[in-house]
Structures are given as structure tokens and as C-alpha cells.
Amino acid sequence: MMRILHVAAELFPLLKTGGLADVVGALPLALGAGGADVRVLLPAFPAILAGTNVEGEVARFDSFAGPARLLFGKTADGVQLYLIDAPQCYDRPGNPYHDAEQRAYADNHLRFALLGWVAAQLAQGLDGFWRPAVVHAHDWHAGLAPAYLAAAGRPARSVITVHNLAYQGVFGAETFAGLALPAAFFDREGVEFHGNLSFLKAGLYFADHITTVSPSYAREITTAEQGCGLEGLLQARSGQLSGILNGVDEAVWHPATDALLPANYSSEKMAGKAKCKTALQHELGLDEQDEQPLFVVVSRLTEQKGLPLVLDVLPELLARGGQFALLGSGDAWLEEAFRQLAHAHPRQVAVKLGYNEALSHRLIAGGDVIMVPSRFEPCGLTQLYGLQYGTLPLVRRVGGLADTVSDVSLENLADDCATGFVFHDLSAADCLRAVRRVFALWSRAREWKSVRRRAMAQDVGWQASAEHYLALYQQLIS
Structure with a gap:
């Protein structure tokens, strides 16, 4: 059975700031229905921790971001989760990225580098524990996961999905030294972007494959108009770039069964x-x-x-x-x-x-x-x-x-x-x-x-998209 680890910052219904959470909440279930063993690695933000049935502790780390525990649990829907319990990083008010005044947290580089670093630890194996064959990172928050995997000798294949290229996770050059990556990685052929550190560029450079969430967007981001300064890299990697449409979680979004509606309906009974x-x-x-x-x-x-x-x-x-x-x-x-x-x-x-x-x-x-x-x-x-x-x-x-x-x-x-x-x-x-x-x-x-x-009558569910992802994973493993 193919083992897949998704790495992200949010997951519906536990924590959502946008469409990323909907995807991360639904895609693992669709992949599981297709026969894969799928788990999701997330920061243990208070809302995520509160909504997870924690079954135990997997490991403890002394990381560059401080001590952390890795917990294992499941959502009510049965999605299997690993949670990085590092209160100094994640137990704070506001949304995952900003404080109550909408100011980005000053240590976001540490908070989300830890996410990618732990993904690489799982890929290397934790005393014989579950070990993924593919690590699938989502957006800049998980962008360093492919870099940490590359630094560890690529113990798993990696995919990064760009949900929105405009958000790149750019930090000052001085932040790189504290992230436990090889010094040589801070280079134009690496994580450096106009003198700064870019989490997203790291993922685009080091991942084995890049996906976006639609075929048209995959073409558009290779142009100057929509490439957000990364079009050159994306053009160079066009052979490892593809677009797979998102789907709709029909257990949550379907007019015939939606419990949030005053009345249900279908195309036959409107x-x-x-x-x-x-x-x-x-x-x-x-x-x-x-x-x-x-x-x-x-x-x-x-x-x-x-x-x-x-x-x-x-x-x-x-x-x-x-x-x-x-x-x-x-x-x-x-x-x-x-x-x-x-x-x-x-x-x-x-x-x-x-x-x-x-x-x-x-x-x-x-x-x-x-x-x-x-x-x-x-x-x-x-x-x-x-x-x-x-x-x-x-x-x-x-x-x-x-x-x-x-x-x-x-x-x-x-x-x-x-x-x-x-x-x-x-x-x-x-x-x-x-x-x-x-x-x-x-x-x-x-x-x-x-x-x-x-x-x-349009098929907007996840099944077809999940099949495309499974085929991609199999191709990378093969």
C-alpha cells in the first residue's frame, strides 16, 4: 500500500482560513478511498489539537525551534494526523499566520521551517514507525520540506502543490542560519530569492514534482504576467510541472444532503x-x-x-x-x-x-x-x-x-x-x-x-483528481 504524507498548515473542519483547508481536509480521504495509506502532518494549533482524537505520542525532538512532541491521532472523519506539539511556536492567539492585529508573527520562519523539518524526520523513519514513500507539501508553509528531504539524501520522493503563487513565504537572509539547512542551499540554485530566503522557491527548486490546482494555472505561472518573479524557475522545471484540478468534498458540499440549508434539493427536485x-x-x-x-x-x-x-x-x-x-x-x-x-x-x-x-x-x-x-x-x-x-x-x-x-x-x-x-x-x-x-x-x-x-450535472468531486495524484505518486516511486 502506497504511503503518502501530506504536509500543510490547516485542515477543514478543524482550522480554515481559505480553500487550502478544504483541499487538505478532502484529498486524503479521496486518496484513501483509492487504496493509499495517507496521513497529514500539521502544526498543533489550538483549534487543530482540540478537534483531534489524540491516540499517543510518536516522538520527541530538540529542534532549532525548541522542544517538540509528535502526536498521532484522527479526525472525526477518520483522517490520520501527525501533530507537532510545540507550544512556544503554535499555542498563541490569532490565526495561524498573524496575531489579533493581523501582523505576521516575527518567528514565522521558525514555526513553518519546523513543519518541513519534522516531515523529513518522518521520511527518514522514527524507530521503525510509519514511513512515507511520498511527502506532499502544500504552499509556502510546507515549502522547506523538499529542501530538508534533499539535505537528508531524499529518503522519500516529494511533491509540492502551489495553491497560490502570490504567497511565497519570504524572509530576510539572516533567518536562514537558524534553520539547520546546509549552507550551500542558500544560493540562487536553492532557497535564495533576490537576497532573501523564500520557502516557496525552496519547494519549487527541490521537489521532485510541482503541481498546481488547475491545468490553466500551471501554464499561466510560467509567464511573466503571473509568475510572480518565479517564472524562470518554473519554465526550467516545466517538465516536472502539472496541473490537477481541485474537487469538492461532497460530504460537506451537496445540496441534497447539506444540513446547513433551510431546505435540501437536487437537479431532479429543485x-x-x-x-x-x-x-x-x-x-x-x-x-x-x-x-x-x-x-x-x-x-x-x-x-x-x-x-x-x-x-x-x-x-x-x-x-x-x-x-x-x-x-x-x-x-x-x-x-x-x-x-x-x-x-x-x-x-x-x-x-x-x-x-x-x-x-x-x-x-x-x-x-x-x-x-x-x-x-x-x-x-x-x-x-x-x-x-x-x-x-x-x-x-x-x-x-x-x-x-x-x-x-x-x-x-x-x-x-x-x-x-x-x-x-x-x-x-x-x-x-x-x-x-x-x-x-x-x-x-x-x-x-x-x-x-x-x-x-x-458536472462531476466536481475528488475521485478523478485523486486518481491523477495516485498516478503521479506511482510514477515518482517507480
Whole structure:
């Protein structure tokens, strides 16, 4: 049985700041269903520790980051976990990366280097304990794992998945000396990046294979436009770079079984979706009507997510009678702009700032259209949830959005393959054309229902993606 160790900083439902947690929570279960022996290595953040059934202690370390224990346990779903119990690193308030004032912790280089270092210790074997054949690191937090494996003579093969290339884990050069890596690794052919230490570059350089979370994003990050300064390295490693789409955890996200909804529904029995819309309108103080579409956004409020485009098109959207509801938090100016719109149009616009998992389910079920107009998007899970729930995605043709949504063009409608609304240019004018296509299709109820049925028929689960990962692991081991 193939032994796979995933290495990450968060895992749903124990701890989540974004889509990474959803992937790390679901992919191991899908790989396990495919016959692999999969375990996940995580920092023992308080929320992760509290949600784990700890069965015992595996090892103790005196590391460069201080003493640490390695614990073994399982989640309620049966995911097998190793937790790095180092209170001096992980037992603190705030989210995994920042304090309560959103300031990055000054010792993040130590906290996440420890994560990669322990992964390499497991790969080398701990007194005959479970030993992985492949170590799969996720994002910059685990980026040093392939470097520590390389320093140890590569006792396991390694994969790094880039969930978002824009976040690279860059620290001053002076931090390198305290991380127990060979001095020669601080080099252009290594972890050095413009005079600094880059965790993500370390992973990209030393991993045996690099994956991203969609085929289009794998191509895009080799260009200057989206390579974030790493396009040269990624071009050089293009033979070891591939894109595998994320999936949806259907045990958590499925309208027929979602316990967070006021009513369940399926593509064959859609009455529950109308009930979800009415309940959402009531909850948010919007006019309870079904004559016009309800657009929703569930997102971090950042430039990357294209939210300024939403602000640009909202006046016409509202003038046409549409409604709009948003859940998210982020840049202060975007929060304030959406808050002002809600104040000016209280019966058409609702804005909830912050993170609320249950409300995100109700928004996606109750909406008619989900907007994801990103500047760049490695994969995107929100549009996949929209497809699953019959809430048609309105997306920009980029990254994983381009790979998962087909526009309601005349030829796609004729071929019965349209699943949403796709625009190309990063401009308000092009986004507005997509909004107009929403209202045009909405006015033809039978065609709207046909597109919605096609959207809900898309296979967005993890099985196919898990099979791709298993094939990759087998290829690396062979």
C-alpha cells in the first residue's frame, strides 16, 4: 500500500482560513478511498489539537525551534494526523499566520521551517514507525520540506502543490542560519530569492514534482504576467510541472444532503432551492421576490479576487432589478465601499463582513448567480460549489475558472454544454457584458433551467483528481 504524507498548515473542519483547508481536509480521504495509506502532518494549533482524537505520542525532538512532541491521532472523519506539539511556536492567539492585529508573527520562519523539518524526520523513519514513500507539501508553509528531504539524501520522493503563487513565504537572509539547512542551499540554485530566503522557491527548486490546482494555472505561472518573479524557475522545471484540478468534498458540499440549508434539493427536485432563496432574502432583509436574479459573492475582499469590477457593475445590476449579497472580509476600502452600497440599497444589497461557514452555504444555495471575477485564480472552489448547487458562476476566463465553467454562448447553448457566464478582459465593460447575459438568460426561464441542470450535472468531486495524484505518486516511486 502506497504511503503518502501530506504536509500543510490547516485542515477543514478543524482550522480554515481559505480553500487550502478544504483541499487538505478532502484529498486524503479521496486518496484513501483509492487504496493509499495517507496521513497529514500539521502544526498543533489550538483549534487543530482540540478537534483531534489524540491516540499517543510518536516522538520527541530538540529542534532549532525548541522542544517538540509528535502526536498521532484522527479526525472525526477518520483522517490520520501527525501533530507537532510545540507550544512556544503554535499555542498563541490569532490565526495561524498573524496575531489579533493581523501582523505576521516575527518567528514565522521558525514555526513553518519546523513543519518541513519534522516531515523529513518522518521520511527518514522514527524507530521503525510509519514511513512515507511520498511527502506532499502544500504552499509556502510546507515549502522547506523538499529542501530538508534533499539535505537528508531524499529518503522519500516529494511533491509540492502551489495553491497560490502570490504567497511565497519570504524572509530576510539572516533567518536562514537558524534553520539547520546546509549552507550551500542558500544560493540562487536553492532557497535564495533576490537576497532573501523564500520557502516557496525552496519547494519549487527541490521537489521532485510541482503541481498546481488547475491545468490553466500551471501554464499561466510560467509567464511573466503571473509568475510572480518565479517564472524562470518554473519554465526550467516545466517538465516536472502539472496541473490537477481541485474537487469538492461532497460530504460537506451537496445540496441534497447539506444540513446547513433551510431546505435540501437536487437537479431532479429543485423546489428546495426556491425555498433557500426566500429564506436567504428574509435573513438578509432583502425584498422577498423571485422575479429577478440574486447575485452572491463569497470571497476574500482583495484586488486578486476582482472585487473592484463588481463595484463597477453593481449600479447597472441594481438598475435592472437584480439583488446582491456578499460575505467576506479583506481590504478596508473594499469593505467600506460594499458597506456603503448596502446602506444606500438596503432592500437590494446585503453585506456581511467576516467569515461564517454556515452562511456561505446558505448564500451559495440561495443565490442564482455566484460572481468570481478574479484577476488570477489558481483553481477556485467557489465556482465549483456554485455548479454543484445550481448557482450559475459568473467568472473571468483565467486559471481554474477557465477550466471549469463554459459560457452561455449560442453555440454552447445549442450543444447543451453551457454552465455559466464567462468574460475575458479584466475590465468593467467586459464584466458588464457577462452581467447582461445573465439577465438575458434569466428572461428565458426554460433555457435558464436547462443551463442550471447542466451545471449541476458536472462531476466536481475528488475521485478523478485523486486518481491523477495516485498516478503521479506511482510514477515518482517507480
